[in-house]
Amino acid sequence: MSGIFTKVFDTPVFKGKISFPTGLYIGGEFVKGEKGTTIDVINPTNGELITKVDEALEADVNKAVKAAQKAFDTTWGLNASGAQRAALLNKLGSLMDKYHDELAAIEALDNGKTFGWAKGTDTAFAIQTIKYYAGWADKISGQVIETDENKLCYTRHEPMGVVGQIVPWNFPLLLLSWKIGPALATGNCIVLKPSEFTPLTAIRMCSIIEEAGFPKGVVNIVTGYGPTAGAALASHMDVEKIAFTGSTLVGRKVMEAASKSNLKAVTLELGGKSPSIIYDDCDLEQAVNWAAHGIFWNHGQACCAGSRIFVQASIYDEFLARFVAKAKSIKVGDPFAEDIDQGPQVSQQQYDRIMSYIASGKEQGATVATGGERHGTEGYFIQPTVFTGTTPDMKIVQEEIFGPVGVVIKFTDQDDVIKQANDTSKFYGLASSVFSQDINRALETAHKLKAGTAWINCHNQLHANVPFGGFKQSGIGRELGEYALHNYTNTKAVHVNLGHKM
Numbered sequence: 001m002s003g004i005f006t007k008v009f010d011t012p013v014f015k016g017k018i019s020f021p022t023g024l025y026i027g028g029e030f031v032k033g034e035k036g037t038t039i040d041v042i043n044p045t046n047g048e049l050i051t052k053v054d055e056a057l058e059a060d061v062n063k064a065v066k067a068a069q070k071a072f073d074t075t076w077g078l079n080a081s082g083a084q085r086a087a088l089l090n091k092l093g094s095l096m097d098k099y100h101d102e103l104a105a106i107e108a109l110d111n112g113k114t115f116g117w118a119k120g121t122d123t124a125f126a127i128q129t130i131k132y133y134a135g136w137a138d139k140i141s142g143q144v145i146e147t148d149e150n151k152l153c154y155t156r157h158e159p160m161g162v163v164g165q166i167v168p169w170n171f172p173l174l175l176l177s178w179k180i181g182p183a184l185a186t187g188n189c190i191v192l193k194p195s196e197f198t199p200l201t202a203i204r205m206c207s208i209i210e211e212a213g214f215p216k217g218v219v220n221i222v223t224g225y226g227p228t229a230g231a232a233l234a235s236h237m238d239v240e241k242i243a244f245t246g247s248t249l250v251g252r253k254v255m256e257a258a259s260k261s262n263l264k265a266v267t268l269e270l271g272g273k274s275p276s277i278i279y280d281d282c283d284l285e286q287a288v289n290w291a292a293h294g295i296f297w298n299h300g301q302a303c304c305a306g307s308r309i310f311v312q313a314s315i316y317d318e319f320l321a322r323f324v325a326k327a328k329s330i331k332v333g334d335p336f337a338e339d340i341d342q343g344p345q346v347s348q349q350q351y352d353r354i355m356s357y358i359a360s361g362k363e364q365g366a367t368v369a370t371g372g373e374r375h376g377t378e379g380y381f382i383q384p385t386v387f388t389g390t391t392p393d394m395k396i397v398q399e400e401i402f403g404p405v406g407v408v409i410k411f412t413d414q415d416d417v418i419k420q421a422n423d424t425s426k427f428y429g430l431a432s433s434v435f436s437q438d439i440n441r442a443l444e445t446a447h448k449l450k451a452g453t454a455w456i457n458c459h460n461q462l463h464a465n466v467p468f469g470g471f472k473q474s475g476i477g478r479e480l481g482e483y484a485l486h487n488y489t490n491t492k493a494v495h496v497n498l499g500h501k502m
Contacts, residue, residue: 002030005051005200011336013115014105018204022053024060024223025206027067028216034059039196039223044112044344045334045379053199056224061191061232064220065239068162068189071217077159077187080215082138089134089184092212096127099208103201107173108335110200112343112380113298115336125464126177129480132464133181136485140186142492150499157489159187160240160265164233166226166254167202168246169195169346170301170402175245176202180219182484183243191220191239193230197347199223226250234258241265243487245303247400248427248473255476267477267487269303269469271400272430275421276306276459277411277445279436280314286457287435288319291406292326294433294459296384299342300404301350303474304431306459307401309408310417316410320388323408324370327384332375344380345403351380354403361387361396361405369408392423400428414441418448429471433459452478 002023009016023030031054038052056064073079096103103126104119113122142155165179172194183190194202202221209219222229234242234257241264244254248270258264276294278287294306311319335343345351351374358372371385385405390397397407411417421432433455436442446454452470455461462468462480469478477487 025221056222056229058232067217072189075215086137093131129177133185137185152496163241165192169198172198173201186488235261245269274431278311280312282435295406430474
């Protein structure tokens, strides 16, 4: 029997009690791991223990895959119509709406993001995503292809079977929805591993999925570490596809494991070092606001963060002054306090990583325009940080920091900035943004940037029906929109002979 996590919240922004099992969710049941080991879940606000959850090892992943395969063969896959899948996904979305505040509170507690952002963005977007894919479930169709009058040819888009999914810690609930939405809509069964740093919303979702009426084994959640549970999932011979969101380094390992096992299909949404380009004809106030949102949203823990901010020379000084003031105005503190913009980083490990990059920037001669230090005396809080005076070879310019640290870089003309913006393109190509009132220049620049997303006069704008993904080492395949459905089906061509004779 797995344990139960119970907590009473009495905060300015949320009051209520939560209680749910902390076991592995396999075959519609909460169970303990094979070895009975657990994972500590730490509160990033103060470094204290929130609870312990059961740890999945290879044997537990094997059980989850078997449960998923049984469901696929008996109650899901081609055994459940698109209309049935749509009804269940719609019910799931409605139940998530019912538990909206509770899910947001768990996310804020576990991850450290503010309750307001968790409620207004993460949970709301997750619900939208599930309901969006509910709309697709009965619209998965192939084509009739004309050949000749004595033959009927058509295609079917069939579910793959058991798919593995590994989601990161920066948007735990939201990215879970991005993964399970298209997979369930197309009829696949799932074994999903959340991050060991932030497993709680995924575990809470198990009971909500069960309440929605999904058959046992359709969705299985295994909480474990990457080198054990994650590796077992990526290399499993009975998993037909693996989807991973996380770092480029780990993405390579996932792809290697997939290729060395059964050559399973792979989609990867990986790291980025996204440029924001500020031209001298921009709406300066809006450019400052969006650029700040681009880098400091979610405490900088976003793969698409606009961490390299290129500003045209003629407005550089004014932009910098306003941008620094904006960074200084960001309120850092308890995620459950009122009027807080930025909570702690997710873990001690991530805090240490970000602070090492800040130290590197200082050591390599960059200027700290603001920030550059920890905030407070406990927890994993870091001041919003802006560097200037950088050179292209500095680590803070070239490498993904994944924290509230941006660099502001001066440029002269359009050709110059496109060259600089694409300088990390051999590694990253996830997102970009351009700010200009000249729509022709903005579009021309956006089209020349080597990135999967180009925002014009905004940043970090995502929608359930618009694809998201990267070029080069920022990933393979696309999340969201109709495009994501293609990741979860096999195309079969059927030839029917109506009159050809041998």
